[in-house]
Amino acid sequence: xxxxxxxxxxxxxxxxxxxxxxxxxxxxxxxxxxxxxxTLDIRAGEVHAIIGENGAGKSTLMKxxxxxxxxxxxxxxxxxxxxxxxxxxxxxxxxxVLVHQEILLAPDLTVAxxxxxxxxxxxxxxxxDKRMNRRTAEVLARVGCTARPTTRVGDxxxxxxxxxxxxxxxxxxxxxxxxxxxxxxxxxxEVDALLGIVRSLRDQGVAVLxxxxxxxxxxxxxxxxxxxxxxxxxxxxPAPELDQRRMAELMVGRELSMLYPPKRGLATAExxxxxxxxxxxxxxxxxxxxxxxxxxxxxxxMIGAGRTELIEGLMGLRPAQARAITLNGTTIAKPDVExxxxxxxxxxxxDRKGKGLLLDEGIGPNLTLQALGLVNPGLRLDRRKETRxxxxxxxxxxxxxxxxxxxxxxxxxxxxxxxLLAKVMLADPSVVIIDEPTRGIDIGNKSQIYRFxxxxxxxxxxxxxxxxxxxxxxxxxxxxxxxxxxxxxxxxTGEEINEQNxxxxxxxxxxxxxxRKRA
Amino acid sequence: xxxxxxxxRPESEGFKIRxxxxxxxxxxxxxxxxxxxxxxxxxxxxxxxxxxxxSAFIAIIGVGATFVIATGGLDLSxxxxxxxxxxxxxxxxxxxxxxLGVWALPVxxxxxxxxxxxxxxxxxxxxxxxxxxxxxxxxxxxxxxxALITYMTDGGSLSxxxxxxxxxxxxxxxxxxxxPYPVIITAVIALLGAFILYRMKYGRRVTAVGSNADVxxxxxxxxxxxxxxxxxxxxxxxxxxxxxxxxRLGAATPTTGQLWExxxxxxxxxxxxxxxxxxxxxxxxxxxxxxxxxIANVMVLSDMVSEYLVAAVQGAIIIIAMLAHRxxxxx
Numbered sequence: 069x070x071x072x073x074x075x076x077x078x079x080x081x082x083x084x085x086x087x088x089x090x091x092x093x094x095x096x097x098x099x100x101x102x103x104x105x106x107t108l109d110i111r112a113g114e115v116h117a118i119i120g121e122n123g124a125g126k127s128t129l130m131k132x133x134x135x136x137x138x139x140x141x142x143x144x145x146x147x148x149x150x151x152x153x154x155x156x157x158x159x160x161x162x163x164x165v166l167v168h169q170e171i172l173l174a175p176d177l178t179v180a181x182x183x184x185x186x187x188x189x190x191x192x193x194x195x196x197d198k199r200m201n202r203r204t205a206e207v208l209a210r211v212g213c214t215a216r217p218t219t220r221v222g223d224x225x226x227x228x229x230x231x232x233x234x235x236x237x238x239x240x241x242x243x244x245x246x247x248x249x250x251x252x253x254x255x256x257x258e259v260d261a262l263l264g265i266v267r268s269l270r271d272q273g274v275a276v277l278x279x280x281x282x283x284x285x286x287x288x289x290x291x292x293x294x295x296x297x298x299x300x301x302x303x304x305x306p307a308p309e310l311d312q313r314r315m316a317e318l319m320v321g322r323e324l325s326m327l328y329p330p331k332r333g334l335a336t337a338e339x340x341x342x343x344x345x346x347x348x349x350x351x352x353x354x355x356x357x358x359x360x361x362x363x364x365x366x367x368x369x370m371i372g373a374g375r376t377e378l379i380e381g382l383m384g385l386r387p388a389q390a391r392a393i394t395l396n397g398t399t400i401a402k403p404d405v406e407x408x409x410x411x412x413x414x415x416x417x418x419d420r421k422g423k424g425l426l427l428d429e430g431i432g433p434n435l436t437l438q439a440l441g442l443v444n445p446g447l448r449l450d451r452r453k454e455t456r457x458x459x460x461x462x463x464x465x466x467x468x469x470x471x472x473x474x475x476x477x478x479x480x481x482x483x484x485x486x487x488l489l490a491k492v493m494l495a496d497p498s499v500v501i502i503d504e505p506t507r508g509i510d511i512g513n514k515s516q517i518y519r520f521x522x523x524x525x526x527x528x529x530x531x532x533x534x535x536x537x538x539x540x541x542x543x544x545x546x547x548x549x550x551x552x553x554x555x556x557x558x559x560x561t562g563e564e565i566n567e568q569n570x571x572x573x574x575x576x577x578x579x580x581x582x583x584r585k586r587a
Numbered sequence: 588x589x590x591x592x593x594x595x596r597p598e599s600e601g602f603k604i605r606x607x608x609x610x611x612x613x614x615x616x617x618x619x620x621x622x623x624x625x626x627x628x629x630x631x632x633x634x635x636x637x638x639x640x641x642s643a644f645i646a647i648i649g650v651g652a653t654f655v656i657a658t659g660g661l662d663l664s665x666x667x668x669x670x671x672x673x674x675x676x677x678x679x680x681x682x683x684x685x686x687l688g689v690w691a692l693p694v695x696x697x698x699x700x701x702x703x704x705x706x707x708x709x710x711x712x713x714x715x716x717x718x719x720x721x722x723x724x725x726x727x728x729x730x731x732x733x734a735l736i737t738y739m740t741d742g743g744s745l746s747x748x749x750x751x752x753x754x755x756x757x758x759x760x761x762x763x764x765x766x767p768y769p770v771i772i773t774a775v776i777a778l779l780g781a782f783i784l785y786r787m788k789y790g791r792r793v794t795a796v797g798s799n800a801d802v803x804x805x806x807x808x809x810x811x812x813x814x815x816x817x818x819x820x821x822x823x824x825x826x827x828x829x830x831x832x833x834x835r836l837g838a839a840t841p842t843t844g845q846l847w848e849x850x851x852x853x854x855x856x857x858x859x860x861x862x863x864x865x866x867x868x869x870x871x872x873x874x875x876x877x878x879x880x881x882i883a884n885v886m887v888l889s890d891m892v893s894e895y896l897v898a899a900v901q902g903a904i905i906i907i908a909m910l911a912h913r914x915x916x917x918x
Contacts, residue, residue, distance in 0.1 A: 409807040422802075423801040423805045424805065425802060426795055426798040426799050426802050427798075427799070429795070433794065436791075437791070437806045438807055440788050444788055447789070448786055448788075449785075449790075
């Protein structure tokens, strides 16, 4: 069913030795093998994409290659000479650097101070700021970052911080740069800028290993594509031989059925949630909207348009005022979390690791945290009932866990997202607001999440989806509101819902794409 | 990390011993064994009971501290608060003694419980409503309580009325079926603490708040209320310890409870509760309190090390415990 790799193995030896060659790389944590037998070539001046579902072993592979983890089996060679890294520092010294998906910068230091953190330049025993700032400016220019070396990182928008992170990786000459989902936090125009930077790195002869969930990026960028599935290597292909659909099929190992469930059409029922003149962060962000039972209301816009802030204000998670909020017939004067939740509104944060799940806790405590009162009506915990609830929910939402004792942090992104969805659904809401429902999760889990959303809407609940992924917003929503600069600027229904209209409304004036000040 | 899962079905949980959780008990057993080897008097029933009784104060306050620390807080004021509550209680009992006779004792104890809880409430409210680091807040109230007890005793000592002494004395020195009352009270407090922490919704929320306050907030947990309540529990426990403490010396002085906060925090931490919050081990705390007291006792009994160095050994213990924890939990 799947063609054998047309590249590398068996072919006559490549004219040049690859910068980095991995042979039979495997990693096991205790009895659980997460990666087995990966053989990989990375050549100078190529963008080599690694794709695979969450749990396929991409992160593990990255960690092995960059010295963040030690393989249980297999060998690596750089330019033909065998290497083994005990830690990330050794890998960096050898010229391999991993740029993490999360932004790991000290917000109170300047760009230059962050770049040189731990390797400050000095002159006569004093820190040589002048030289560091100059070097920083050079590297920033290389990655197309417009920030000044003396800017405080905490004052910069997220996209710029991501560039600073890449700049830090490039401070010393690198042979291999591994980018782990560098665009996960970026809005569309910022993504384009980043892709340009990756191309220019490649043209400078750097080998770029690129991990992304966005297959369109991979198609646009990669020279070669390696597919992983269930911890195994499926193969490496020259990028022109694969289109997005083929990549998705190789990742999941089966033909893709329709990703998005059929739409339900415009809902006509009376609104279940009416928000009038909600004003958040002292009026910087404001808006009115309604949600009806049986519809998916999409909220589109650039990152920084204020979508998350508006909803957090509605939930009472940040200071907000409203002329009127009506939810399920209850009128709420000033939103606060408890009132909103008991009135039937729940919110799935976009930040599932920081605000959604207790990463060190098991499945049970995570699942029942929000609905603790519903699962346990008394003061005491009803452990038997809790276990029952957990087991049935894990099954219902297809959360794949080897044992109930596993912690939430050990789950893959897709399973974490399903756990988060199950958690808020346990509170028996009538309106569900989901912020970036599928950020950083693979295609198989995506389609499952879409089906869950469809199910809950068909069951008569209302669902509000905030999404920066245009195909998702367009594919899911029965109605779309577009935000720009903290205000709703457009409402799209029916045939009007397409990517062009959303982009046009979200970005038609250029002054508000600067991103949010605080992450 | 993200891929440590397979399609395997969730299997039912077998009984698994978690070595990290057992560590404080194993350490306690080892130290007791060493004590027995070093000095034969150590294992005398008399001596052992004495050691356990003396560890009661740290254990009782430690149960409260486990709550505060599990929510990600810290209470440095407990030692001074103990002295303050002792002072208030003695004053209340002395004032009531002429009117109520022996009944001044339970009423005074009640006053102590209320005052202790209020002190905790004050700490909690300043931390949560005022949004100030618990470290700073309780550093401040530590000074305030200490100054108040010094003021109340006028720098000397504040003794309990002679008429009450004989009735009160058994609470520390008496026993029920051979078990000293302080030990029984410790067991009751620890059982209560364990019940609240492991069997009640509030306990689940304590762990959630300490584990990640943002997650708790986004899940509709009233974080401030949970944190404040932990301080109230701490204050209540301090009052219980105060009630047990008075019959032992019969007076409050400016040095009552001095540096207890360090012993309590040591007991909690070597008991396995994470200082950054999110993991709480009530029974570990009790074991921690016992470890500290047993070490002191063994050192006094043995001639090898001067007993003036007890605090140094206890200080070394907390560092060793943390290092051991680091190495056993490292992946």
